Amino acid sequence: MxxxxxxxxxxxxxxxxxxxxxxxxxxxxxxxxxxxxxxxxxxxxxxxxxxxxxxxxxxxxxxxxxxxxxxxxxxxxxxxxxxxxxxxxxxxxxxxxxxxxxxxxxxxxxxxxxxxxxxxxxxxxxxxxxxxxxxxxxxxxxxxxxxxxxxxxxxxxPEDIPAEVAAIAGCAVITGVGAVRNVIGTCVGEPVVVMGIGGVGLAAIMGAKLAGAHPLIAVDIDNSKLALARRLGATHTVNSREADPVAEVFGVADSGAAWVIEAIGHPQTLSAAMRMLRPRGTVIAVGLGAGGQTFEVPINELVQRQKRVVGSLYGSSIPALDLPAIFDLYRSGRLxxxxxxxxxxxxxxxxxxxxxxxxxxxxxxxxxx
Ligand code: APR
Ligand code: ZN
Ligand code: ZN
Missing domain, CATH: 3.90.180.10 (Medium-chain alcohol dehydrogenases, catalytic domain)
Incomplete structure (x- = not known):
């Protein structure tokens, strides 16, 4: 019926x-x-x-x-x-x-x-x-x-996971934590930047902290989101309305970021992400752009500095493996x-x-x- x-x-x-x-x-x-x-x-x-x-x-x-x-x-x-x-x-x-x-x-x-x-x-x-x-x-x-x-x-x-946590685990959390778990792996002592501190970016901050990122720099245009990012593990925060995030990243990490997780999906922030990389660094694009949008990548940034840009959908995850791991980390207090x-x-x-x-x-x- x-x-x-x-x-x-x-x-x-x-x-x-x-x-x-x-x-x-x-x-x-x-x-x-x-x-x-x-x-x-x-x-x-x-x-x-x-x-x-x-x-x-x-x-x-x-x-x-x-x-x-x-x-x-x-x-x-x-x-x-x-x-x-x-x-x-x-x-x-x-x-x-x-x-x-x-x-x-x-x-x-x-x-x-x-x-x-x-x-x-x-x-x-x-x-x-x-x-x-x-x-x-x-x-x-x-x-x-x-x-x-x-x-x-x-x-x-599992029964002990709250419904709200289970819900957000299925998109924001697996996308942000998965980008770290499945694309970066470990980044012990490596400078990591997360751009865009919404649900996805916050999850990426938590994941990068677990993976050993240091320094861990959060970029947003909203100070209250940056304050939460700091509470959850960011060592530095940049309000990109008040300061140039590229200059700020070089101020914190001499040669630039090893990894930038871009969780906004705007051409300008993706271009900035490329500029803040150190040689052989990687931009991980996780924020969906509006349909058909593009961004420019200087060819020689790729060639002469061997920078990389990779996309990651849904945390590049295997949900049947990643979600149980996420629930275990939650239960243990680590996420x-x-x-x-x-x-x-x-x-x-x-x-x-x-x-x-x-x-x-x-x-x-x-x-x-
Ligand atoms: N510079 C820095 N931060 C920005 C900028 C900018 N130009 N524009 C927006 N932001 C920040 C917002 O302040 C917000 O904190 O990016 C964050 C985006 O967060 P949400 O709107 O909560 O988006 P979320 O659900 O986390 O998804 C992130 O992934 O799948 C895509 O479409 C989705 O583009 C979105 C992204
Ligand atoms: Zn979603
Ligand atoms: Zn299939």
Missing amino acids: PRTITAAVLREIGQPLHVERLKLADPGDEEILVEIEAAGVCHSDLHYLRGELAAPLPLVPGHEGSGRVVSVGPRTSGAIRPGDRVALLWRPNCGRCAQCLAGAPIMCELGGVQAKVGGLPNRAIKMSDGAGAVHHLMGVSCFSDHVVVHERSVVTV PLDELVGERFALEDISDAFGALASGAVGRSIIVP
Whole structure:
């Protein structure tokens, strides 16, 4: 029996989200029904609301969530059972394509399929209103009290992990910590810069501290975010509205940064990131840019100084390995993820939560349906 759900719907670019009643079809083959417990408000959602990234409309946004499995559809693997707690993943992993087989499930070919059709990785669209289909965003759409997702779009979560922490672990945390864990590895005594201290950047600060970065320099335009970065492990902070971050980095680390994690996605900040590298240093671009945006890289910075720039999506992670590690680090106190959780909002007040994100609220805003 299809159920009636309450969800936030984006009907038109630039318009506020409408909180509406929709129909949600039963989970089909390999699909599961999840009751949402918490959903983080990520900057990538804002990109879709503003039309800076495109997706089929109408759609229900929200891709950073956690909840409890209510029921499972036919032909599920048995790995996920009713009652399990899960974190939702905005990239599926089919386990069969070349990228999955090569150990890069974040690059799974089905990720593109679900984005193109605005559905689940199997192309199913489970939500509808009186007029027709309502699309999924990134195969998740968790600004809703219930979702149907593909069983390969979740990772199970231990009972002792708070719902908010499980939610943000599935996007901001795995993206920021994963960029360190999976791209840098260790950086004991190496100068590391994190640009953009939102949910992703804060997680990167925590990860870089664990990996031994020193000095660890946080760059933002908001002093309250920089204060939190310092509390979580940054040894230096730069407000790039008040000082030139490139000069500041050279002031702290003589020859420049070994690593810069850019969690903003702007051409100017990426260019600055390249300039603050020491020879053989690496920029890790983790912030999504608006569709089609580019930035210039001086050729001889690459050649004569052997600088590198690499992209990292979703922390270049293997979620089934990275998330349990993140939960263990949280439990042991080494990743104080509660510090990343900001204000809680009811689903009805979701526009206020986006307002908080756009106006620079510290900590991740969380929707509690
Ligand atoms: N210089 C320095 N910091 C900046 C600048 C700038 N020019 N512009 C924005 N920032 C800071 C903001 O003050 C904010 O603290 O970048 C941070 C971005 O944080 P959030 O908006 O919370 O974004 P987050 O969800 O962490 O995502 C980071 O990754 O996937 C992308 O689209 C997403 O671009 C976003 C990035
Ligand atoms: Zn996100
Ligand atoms: Zn795959």
